[in-house]
Amino acid sequence: MSSQPHDIKVALVGSPNCGKSSLFNSLTGSRQKVANYPGVTVERRSGKYTTAAGQTITLIDLPGIYSLKDRTLDERVSRQVITGTHQSESQPDLLLCVADSTNLRVHLRLVLELKHLGLPIILALNMHDMAQRDDIEIDLDILSRELGIPVVTTIAVRQGSLDNLKRQLSDRVTHLPPKQKREQAPTTRELQILARNIVQKALLSEGTHHKITRQLDKILLHPLLGLIIFFITLFGMFQLVYFWSEAPMTLIEDGFAVLQRGLATILPDNWFRSLINDGIIAGVGSVLVFLPQIIILFTFILILEATGYMARAAFIMDRLMAMVGLNGRAFIPLMSSFACAIPGIMATRTIEHHRDRLTTIMIAPLMTCSARIPVYALLIGAVVPNHPIIYGLFGLQGMVLFGLYLVGILSALIVALVLRMTLTRGTAQPFLMELPKYQLPVLRHILINLWERVRAFLRRAGTIILYSAIALWALAQYPKKPIGGLEPDIFYSYAGIMGRALHHIFAPLGFNWEMSIALIPGMAAREVAIGALGTVYALQGSEGHVEQSLRAVIQSSWPLPTALAFLAWYIFAPQCLATLATVRRETNSWAWTAFMTGYLFALAYLAALAVNWTAIALLG
Amino acid sequence: MMTEKYLSDLNKGDVAQILGFAAERCQNADFARDLEERLLEIGFEEGLDVKILHEGPVSRDPIAIRIGQMTVALRRREAAAVRIGPAKPHDGKV
Numbered sequence: 202m203s204s205q206p207h208d209i210k211v212a213l214v215g216s217p218n219c220g221k222s223s224l225f226n227s228l229t230g231s232r233q234k235v236a237n238y239p240g241v242t243v244e245r246r247s248g249k250y251t252t253a254a255g256q257t258i259t260l261i262d263l264p265g266i267y268s269l270k271d272r273t274l275d276e277r278v279s280r281q282v283i284t285g286t287h288q289s290e291s292q293p294d295l296l297l298c299v300a301d302s303t304n305l306r307v308h309l310r311l312v313l314e315l316k317h318l319g320l321p322i323i324l325a326l327n328m329h330d331m332a333q334r335d336d337i338e339i340d341l342d343i344l345s346r347e348l349g350i351p352v353v354t355t356i357a358v359r360q361g362s363l364d365n366l367k368r369q370l371s372d373r374v375t376h377l378p379p380k381q382k383r384e385q386a387p388t389t390r391e392l393q394i395l396a397r398n399i400v401q402k403a404l405l406s407e408g409t410h411h412k413i414t415r416q417l418d419k420i421l422l423h424p425l426l427g428l429i430i431f432f433i434t435l436f437g438m439f440q441l442v443y444f445w446s447e448a449p450m451t452l453i454e455d456g457f458a459v460l461q462r463g464l465a466t467i468l469p470d471n472w473f474r475s476l477i478n479d480g481i482i483a484g485v486g487s488v489l490v491f492l493p494q495i496i497i498l499f500t501f502i503l504i505l506e507a508t509g510y511m512a513r514a515a516f517i518m519d520r521l522m523a524m525v526g527l528n529g530r531a532f533i534p535l536m537s538s539f540a541c542a543i544p545g546i547m548a549t550r551t552i553e554h555h556r557d558r559l560t561t562i563m564i565a566p567l568m569t570c571s572a573r574i575p576v577y578a579l580l581i582g583a584v585v586p587n588h589p590i591i592y593g594l595f596g597l598q599g600m601v602l603f604g605l606y607l608v609g610i611l612s613a614l615i616v617a618l619v620l621r622m623t624l625t626r627g628t629a630q631p632f633l634m635e636l637p638k639y640q641l642p643v644l645r646h647i648l649i650n651l652w653e654r655v656r657a658f659l660r661r662a663g664t665i666i667l668y669s670a671i672a673l674w675a676l677a678q679y680p681k682k683p684i685g686g687l688e689p690d691i692f693y694s695y696a697g698i699m700g701r702a703l704h705h706i707f708a709p710l711g712f713n714w715e716m717s718i719a720l721i722p723g724m725a726a727r728e729v730a731i732g733a734l735g736t737v738y739a740l741q742g743s744e745g746h747v748e749q750s751l752r753a754v755i756q757s758s759w760p761l762p763t764a765l766a767f768l769a770w771y772i773f774a775p776q777c778l779a780t781l782a783t784v785r786r787e788t789n790s791w792a793w794t795a796f797m798t799g800y801l802f803a804l805a806y807l808a809a810l811a812v813n814w815t816a817i818a819l820l821g
Numbered sequence: 822m823m824t825e826k827y828l829s830d831l832n833k834g835d836v837a838q839i840l841g842f843a844a845e846r847c848q849n850a851d852f853a854r855d856l857e858e859r860l861l862e863i864g865f866e867e868g869l870d871v872k873i874l875h876e877g878p879v880s881r882d883p884i885a886i887r888i889g890q891m892t893v894a895l896r897r898r899e900a901a902a903v904r905i906g907p908a909k910p911h912d913g914k915v
Contacts, residue, residue, distance in 0.1 A: 267862035272855070303890050307864040335890070389861045397866070410890055415874075418892065422875040422885060516894045520879035523896070529883075628851040631899045632883055633863055636892040 209258045209374050210291065211250075214283060214315060215299035216308055217265035218637040220327040222246070223357035224299055225262040226646045235653045237789065239289055243278045244550070252371035261293065268389065269314055273553050283318060284383075294380075295373055296322045302332035302339065302354065303411065303638070305404060309396040310389070312348065319381030322350045323369050329354040329362065331638060337408030344403040358643045414509075414638045421513050431517050434510075435536060438501045442540050443571075446493035453493070457486040476674060484670020485663075487726045488779050491541050492655075494571065498537050498544045499654050500647065505533070507642035511551065512634060519632055525614045526621030528552070528632050531561040535613070538568035542780045546787050547654060556625040560617055562784060563625075563797055566775055567613035569606045572727040576771050577602055579731055579748060583755040584764040601768075609772050612804065624796075658783070665782035666725070673722045677736075689739040696721040710770070710809040711763035711817075720776070727776045762816035766809040773805035828871065828886070828903035836872045837905040839865060839888075844902045856902050864888050870908050 215221040225233075229248025236245045246262040263282055264275035271277035278287065285292030298315055300308035305326075312324055326332075326339065345352040351369050356362035386392070421427050461478045468474040505511045511533065519529030530552045538545030545565045552558040581598050588597040676696040683693060691697050700718030707717045715737040723730030735747040738754050755764060775781060775798050785794040827846070831837060842860060847853040865888060874892060875885040883896040 267859075270858070272859075304864070306866075306889060307891070310862075337890070389858055393861060393866055408890065410887060410892075414892070418875060418885070424876060424878045424881075428878045512894070516875075516883060516885060517878060519894075519896070520877050520882050628849060631852070631856060631859060632894070632896045633859055633899055634894045635863060636885055636894050 209256070209295065209377065210293045211258050211260050211295045211297050211370070211374070212282060212293035213260060213262045213297045213299055214279065214311075215265060215327075216267050216301070216311055218635050219265070219299045219301045219308060220357045221265060221299040222262055223643070223646060224325065224327060224355060224363075225260060226643075226649055227357050227360060227363060229260055231649060233649070235657070237786075238278050238287075243274050245290070250370075252374055253367060254371045254375055256371070256374055258370070258374055260297075261290070266311070268311065269386070274555050275553065283315070283320075293320065294377055296320050297370070298322050298324045299327050299355075300324060302326040302329050303335055303337055303408070305337075305339065306396060306400045309348075309399060310392045312350075313392050313395050313399075314386050316348070316350070317384045317386040319383045321373060321378045321380070323366070323373060324348065324350055324352045325366055326352060326354045327357055328638075330356045330359070331411065332408065335408040335411055336406055338404070338406035340403050340405055344399065347399045347402060358646075411638045417639050418513070418636070421510070422516065427513070427517055431514060438498075439536075439540065442494055442497050442501070445497050449493035450490050453486070453490050457482050457489075472678070475678060476671070479678075480671050480674025481667065483732075484673060484725050484729075485666055487729050488666045491543075491572065491726075492658075494540050495544045495658060496651065496655060498540050499548075499651055502533065502537065502544070502548050503647050503650050503654075504642050506551065507640065507647060509637040509639045512636050515634065516636065523632075525617040526629075527560060527617055528554075528557055528630065531557065534561055535565060535568055538565040538570060541570050541572070542566045542568065542777070543658060543783045544654075546780070546783050547657070549787065554630045556627050557630060559788065559793065560620050560625045562787060563620060563793070563800075564613040564617050566777075566780055566797070566801060567609045567616065567773070569609045569772070570727075570777075572777065573605075573771055575728040575731055577605055577768065579751065580755065580764055580768050583752045584759070584761055605768065605772055612773070616800075657786075666779055669778045670725060673725055677722055677733075689737060691718060691733075691736050709813070710766045710806070711760065711813040712767065712770075712809075713759070713763070716763075716767060720774075723776050724778055726779065727771065730776065761820060762813045765816050766813035769808040769812040770805045773801050773808055775801040826905050827901050828905050829897040829900035831873050831884075831900075831905070833873050833876050833881075836870060836908040838908050839867055839869050839871060839903060840906045841867055841904045842902055843904050846901055847898070853902070856899060860899070860903065863893055864891060865893075865903060871903075871905070 213221050213225050225246065225248065228250050232250070233246060233248030237243065238245050243264060248260050248262075249257055250260050251257045261282070263279040266276050266279045269280045269283070271280055281287035282290045282293065283296065296315060296318075298312050300312060312322070315322060326341075332339070341352050341354065351373070353365040353369055354362070355366050387395070421430060461482055464474060464478055468477070502511075505514065514533055515529030517529070518532040522529050522531050531549070534545045534548040534552070536545075537548050542565050545568065546562050549558045549561045549565070552561060581601050585598050585601050589595070590597050590600060673696070676699070677691050677694050679694055681693065682688075682690045686693055697718050700721050701714050703720070704712065704714040704717040715734065718737050719730050719733035722733040731748065731751065735751055738751065740747045740750045740754070781794055781798060784797055785791065788794065825843075826837075827843070828837070842857045842865070844853040844856040847856060869888055872887045873884055874887050877883045883894050884900060885892055885894045
């Protein structure tokens, strides 16, 4: 490949927790792009940086590695890129090796290993402020001489501390040293001894263990107190996810309603207006309304990550998650899925091991997300009497709702256990993780990352939602009602025809044809099924009015076993195309997406069938 | 000869010195093969002192230990592969 001065590529390399991504954010700012490496779920973060000499270089932030061995997909991508064997990413011209100043002994070993590749290297001793606070003193000259590479100190979160690094970068890039021949690297043990010898020479003062971290951990990892704080944090997080999202969600709903009304006055009443209003705005709106929840949840997750608490949460929950073959890191993504499976599935990126991550993604949709609540609320309100039970402490309706959540959780645990013994079987992964020092999150970095996540959701899931909204609209609109037809319009449409055909399959569950039809537009998002039922039953009026009428219809025309079976169906059924699109994106595999869709529908069917038959048998 | 002691035998607050590794103690061979390398890579090293800082809330597992300047979390299952002896008498970090 030609290496013209303007496309010099610099890769940031380092062990996890060295502050590499922070440094990357500080250097590139908003001039960065996040994509996936082809064929794998590993994120490719790249950005532009212009040196003092005016040269633009491409920076890539490689996944953290401890060595050049492939254990996880992340590590494999890093190793391939660094050694120049990656299929699509050319070998970088320069390595910017980032090391934690407070943990030189461990991080130097990687630097020494990388040196054998023959690429020019700059070493950035990051978190220099922390090292100073902990009385760690490093002689940069000795270190640089011993390693034979330039060494600078950095504090990733402080622009002013990056001057030396920027000067070095500019220097190196303009006078790029030629690439040397790659040498065979010594064994880990030999590298360790080399690193220790260098540290002994360059480390003037060893310092102390980070004091704030030590003291915070005494509280946050306390067997009882830590557990209580963990659950309070989670509880608070969810309260705020619902509390803060309420107003913006209403705003979005109202905004779309205003838009629809406005369009209704300027557009003639024809197919086009219906496509825009009933198809695109209604369909996309039903998913976009969850955006506030997704944003708030992501913000919390990113803050937990940035402060270092996420690793503690994994520590606290590890033992429990191990019982079903998962590790502690799966807990937060699964909890997030109670609000919405989409951020939950995207948050599984913190799970290093591929198989563990896949298992977590597969069970995330079983956590009862907030889109199910309207469906549950409607049905429970219609068919479950609100008897006080257990000496009047609880209402029966609340208990049923709780039961639905519980069934979801238990099924998720069972599915995880089964998957770990079958499809995602493999050697247990060691749980071996550095607990990073606590740090204050940097608002700018949180915002950059948040924007990346939201954009990914809007772009990838958004396009699929748009297409599916149009497709579902067309299915529900055409063909039109024949003259003299007695049923509502949707009955005669393709959705109606499909729904009535599906009715043969759904009949054993006790579902009537109206329900079968409603499930088709209901694929857009779970709560859309309510609106669709309203359409099928030709109910008129405002949203609240439709729900009331619907409740009456359910009470009068659905047998109790049918309503209960419908509830059971909704515990499992993957009635959310946005989630399926996210799974496709995150697993990068149609096969896994199809598997998830298949197994969830199968469970939904079996559960509804079992509930229907049991209820009929019991109620006679 | 004294019986061997392992990191997994220690309780909260205990201090010890790493003597070596015995990954073969793990029942699963695949698991064991890579374990020693991983322990080395994350920062375990013969001669270093370790201190058990925290224990998980359930079954006192996993454990968080201090090695040098860092805190590392691991399950007792993995800790069983780290052979330990009495800590150096004076304060000998790193």
